[in-house]
Amino acid sequence: MKDHHGLARKLEEAIRAHVGNDFHLDSTSPERAEGSGKIVLAGDGKRFFVKYGKSGALDRFSAEADGLVALRDADCFRTPATIDCSGDDEHAWIILEHLELHPVRTLAEGRLAAEALANLHAHQSDAFGWHRDNYIGNTPQQNDHSGNWSRFFALQRLKPQFEFAARTEFGGELAKLGQKIIDRTPALFLDYRARPSLVHGDLWHGNIAITNDGHVASFDPAIHFGDHEVDLAMTELFGGLPDTFYATYRALWPLAEGHAERKTLYNLYHILNHLNLFGRGYLGQATRMAKQLSSMLSR
Incomplete structure (x- = not known):
């Protein structure tokens, strides 16, 4: 995540709030796509898919979470669960369940x-x-x-x-x-x-x-x-x-x-x-x- 060490710590804290305090971030695997960061976070045998951007991206991530709920409620597709969708004055993020796909x-x-x-x-x-x-x-x-x-x-x-x-x-x-x-x-x-x-x-x-x-x-x-x-x-x-x-x-x-x-x-x-x-x-x-x-x- 380049110099985003502080963001990584915030994401780790957000994941802990949802899955338990035993989660410790071990590695990150970043990508870039469509103007926002995409990253896989791994720790303690768990993996999470994260999108992040500047604070103004929160509405976009919130809309994505809303759409995933609609897909999930329709019960037709397997969709990633939303672990957290929030942010601070500098960043916004959505943390999703990591699915193994082909x-x-x-x-x-x-x-x-x-x-x-x-x-x-x-x-x-x-x-x-x-x-x-x-x-x-x-x-x-x-x-x-x-x-x-x-x-x-x-x-x-x-x-x-x-x-x-x-x-x-x-x-x-x-x-x-x-x-x-x-x-x-x-x-x-x-x-x-x-x-x-x-x-x-x-x-x-x-x-x-x-x-x-x-x-x-x-x-x-x-x-x-x-x-x-x-x-x-x-x-x-x-x-x-x-x-x-x-x-x-x-x-x-x-x-x-x-x-x-x-x-x-x-x-x-x-x-x-x-x-x-x-x-x-x-x-x-x-x-x-x-x-x-x-x-x-x-x-």
């Missing part, structure tokens, strides 16, 4: 993952949104309740991302395309009625895995009630899952006509977020997807 890679694991996701989506509400705003990665995500999914997605997902891009260096053509897409998004939902399903919200293949004892695990949620297709779309964005995952999910929950067009819309949100978080390397992909959607919406 990627979803076999045909059987693909089927198990699809069954878990379909069961999650079977939890439904009477409105889209969530009881609090949360985050997609490090980016704030609005969740005001709405009875209109296309309006919710256009105004609370796409619009903030396009506006953030325009405020930086990514306006111009992308901003013009964005306004057209926001205005015309309802056209993609004329013959499709989305239901408010409990969705993970950030389900790329790195956020779903298999525990060493064979359970499907999930973590890092951007939880809310939304169209179940948003999760399925994102699993295809950065590499995908075994073919049996998609075949099993479709057998359990057949996809409606127009899914391919909606998939482009839903994944544009994540590419815009990556553009806003990580920069110009995603501009070409974001612009191509926006042009594709604009062309669809002009027909």
Whole structure:
């Protein structure tokens, strides 16, 4: 943790408060990702996964803990227990149970993952949104309740991302395309009625895995009630899952006509977020997807 010796001691104290005073920190194994630190703490045969950042990150960690509770209560995935989520004037942190995991890679694991996701989506509400705003990665995500999914997605997902891009260096053509897409998004939902399903919200293949004892695990949620297709779309964005995952999910929950067009819309949100978080390397992909959607919406 470089010079964060004081933070390590605070994390040790927080763990002791929850698991007992016999815990003594033996080692740390740090990583860096998405602007916050990630570290595995080990001591007395126990391991914990910790995310930490500046004090302002506490709301983000609190939202993550809230999402993990929702996933756990749905009883579809194995999720890491939250040991502590707090901070001080300088730092914030979330301490999680450390799970031994491997990627979803076999045909059987693909089927198990699809069954878990379909069961999650079977939890439904009477409105889209969530009881609090949360985050997609490090980016704030609005969740005001709405009875209109296309309006919710256009105004609370796409619009903030396009506006953030325009405020930086990514306006111009992308901003013009964005306004057209926001205005015309309802056209993609004329013959499709989305239901408010409990969705993970950030389900790329790195956020779903298999525990060493064979359970499907999930973590890092951007939880809310939304169209179940948003999760399925994102699993295809950065590499995908075994073919049996998609075949099993479709057998359990057949996809409606127009899914391919909606998939482009839903994944544009994540590419815009990556553009806003990580920069110009995603501009070409974001612009191509926006042009594709604009062309669809002009027909």
